[in-house]
Amino acid sequence: MAPGLQAELKQKTPFTSRQQEAYLALLRTADALQSSMESKLKEFGLTGTQYNALRILRGAGPEGLPCSEIGERMITHDPDITRLLNRLEQRGLVERIRDQHDRRVIYGKITTAGQKLLREMQEPIEKYGKEMLRHVSQPELQKLIDLLELVRCGRKV
Amino acid sequence: MAPGLQAELKQKTPFTSRQQEAYLALLRTADALQSSMESKLKEFGLTGTQYNALRILRGAGPEGLPCSEIGERMITHDPDITRLLNRLEQRGLVERIRDQHDRRVIYGKITTAGQKLLREMQEPIEKYGKEMLRHVSQPELQKLIDLLELVRCGRKV
DNA sequence: CGAGATTAGTCGTCACGACAAGTACTTGTC
DNA sequence: GACAAGTACTTGTCGTGACGACTAATCTCG
Numbered sequence: 559m560a561p562g563l564q565a566e567l568k569q570k571t572p573f574t575s576r577q578q579e580a581y582l583a584l585l586r587t588a589d590a591l592q593s594s595m596e597s598k599l600k601e602f603g604l605t606g607t608q609y610n611a612l613r614i615l616r617g618a619g620p621e622g623l624p625c626s627e628i629g630e631r632m633i634t635h636d637p638d639i640t641r642l643l644n645r646l647e648q649r650g651l652v653e654r655i656r657d658q659h660d661r662r663v664i665y666g667k668i669t670t671a672g673q674k675l676l677r678e679m680q681e682p683i684e685k686y687g688k689e690m691l692r693h694v695s696q697p698e699l700q701k702l703i704d705l706l707e708l709v710r711c712g713r714k715v
Numbered sequence: 716m717a718p719g720l721q722a723e724l725k726q727k728t729p730f731t732s733r734q735q736e737a738y739l740a741l742l743r744t745a746d747a748l749q750s751s752m753e754s755k756l757k758e759f760g761l762t763g764t765q766y767n768a769l770r771i772l773r774g775a776g777p778e779g780l781p782c783s784e785i786g787e788r789m790i791t792h793d794p795d796i797t798r799l800l801n802r803l804e805q806r807g808l809v810e811r812i813r814d815q816h817d818r819r820v821i822y823g824k825i826t827t828a829g830q831k832l833l834r835e836m837q838e839p840i841e842k843y844g845k846e847m848l849r850h851v852s853q854p855e856l857q858k859l860i861d862l863l864e865l866v867r868c869g870r871k872v
Numbered sequence: 873c874g875a876g877a878t879t880a881g882t883c884g885t886c887a888c889g890a891c892a893a894g895t896a897c898t899t900g901t902c
Numbered sequence: 903g904a905c906a907a908g909t910a911c912t913t914g915t916c917g918t919g920a921c922g923a924c925t926a927a928t929c930t931c932g
Contacts, residue, residue: 574841575841575844575845576853576856576857576860577844577845577847577848577849577851577856578841578844578845579856579860580848580851580856580859580860580863581748581752581844581847581848582790583859583860583863583864583867584741584744584745584859584863585745585748585749585790586790587741587745587863587864587866587867588741588742588744588745588746589745589790589791589792590867591738591741591742591866592742593792595738600920605887605888605920607887607888607889624910625910625911626909626910626911633742633743633746634742634746634888634889635746635750636889636890637888637889637890638887638889638890638912639911640912640913641887641888641912641913642887642888645887660897660909660910661896661897661898662896662897662898662909662910662911663897663909663910663911664910664911684731684732684735687734687735687738688732688734688735690734691734691737691738691866692734693865694734694737694862694865694866696733698862698865699733699734699736699737700733701858701862702737702740702741702859702862702863702866703733703736703737703740705851705855705858705859705862706737706740706743706744706859707740707744708850708851708855709748709848709851709859710740710743710744710747753890757890762917762918764917764918764919765917765918781880781881782880782881783879783880783881791918791919793919794918794919794920795882795883795918795919795920796881797881797882797883798882798883798917798918799917799918802917802918817879817880817927817928818926818927818928819879819880819881819927819928820879820880820881820927821880821881873932874931874932875930875931875932876929876931877928877929877930877931878927878928878929878930879926879927879928879929880925880926880927880928881924881925881927882923882924882925882926883922883923883924883925884921884922884923884924885920885921885922885923886919886921887918887919887920888917888918888919888920889916889917889918890915890916890917890918891914891915891916892913892914892915893912893914893915894912894913894914895910895911895912895913896909896910896911896912897908897909897910897911898907898908898909898910899906899907899908899909900905900906900907900908901904901905901906902903902904902905902906
């Protein structure tokens with residue numbers, strides 16, 4: 559049994575199952591990486607959620623994307639797109655466009671200011687992401703990716 | 716290159732690095748498992764944070780724990796213990812005790828009602844956690860745990 | 873002893889997520 | 903054409919996280 563996580567948590571009782579140990583390790587590791595990345599993103603005045611949304615909109619091209627589509631593509635599904643777009647719109651990074659055919663639909667679209675910001679961030683952020691995992695070898699990364707996909711795809715809905 | 720996560724995210728551009736792919740896979744997998752567990756915890760009227768805090772306090776024994784200690788042991792470090800304890804205290808699941816010697820320190824302590832709730836939850840919650848990962852073999856779980864620990868312990872602070 | 877630094881916790885504010893209720897619009901059916 | 907059902911988004915509320923200002927108590931050092 560690996561004593562690492564138990565020591566971190568200072569738990570006196572051992573894990574009741576390997577599954578629970580993996581679950582906790584997963585949450586803590588994701589939180590550690592995410593917190594680290596959030597602090598880096600803060601230098602550019604964006605939160606992780608905002609950066610994620612901007613990248614999705616940039617990838618969507620000039621037509622933009624309906625709010626519902628944005629929500630589905632976010633790392634964390636079903637966030638509150640309305641208010642997320644509000645904040646980004648106030649800062650001039652995205653704009654809203656109402657669909658001409660179906661007037662219920664509102665498209666979010668990245669502005670040139672938003673694209674400029676993303677361009678400036680790209681190199682340092684990608685470098686930072688690589689740095690966070692620089693001590694993990696390529697084969698280990700691949701193994702981790704495969705295992706995570708196994709966990710995710712076959713999980714209980 | 717495993718196409719799985721790319722397909723999920725509907726991203727047109729490939730990952731710029733294996734590190735980035737691993738990072739995103741980690742966040743999405745953790746979110747999926749956590750969301751699933753949160754929905755189960757909701758049946759008992761607790762959020763994940765509250766359940767986590769209660770378990771920490773139960774593990775701490777009858778003396779309880781100072782707020783700062785609770786914060787350090789949480790899965791997500793440094794949450795707002797004051798208001799978390801407020802909500803749990805309102806529901807009678809924990810109580811606060813001021814340290815006699817150092818009157819700055821306040822101990823959080825689980826009540827009998829809190830212990831009773833945890834006892835009722837334990838069996839179904841543990842079962843649910845195992846179910847979530849039932850399709851992952853024991854050696855795979857162990858490999859995943861080891862890889863996660865590698866990622867976590869050597870990461871950039 | 874007493875001023876200043878430190879520590880533990882509290883509180884205000886903002887940004888998320890989750891959920892539920894509400895509104896505007898479209899579609900299916902008659 | 904009109905009404906019911908469904909869809910897409912908006913809004914209100916609650917529970918976190920993140921940050922920072924603030925208070926109370928303790929410690930350090932002259």
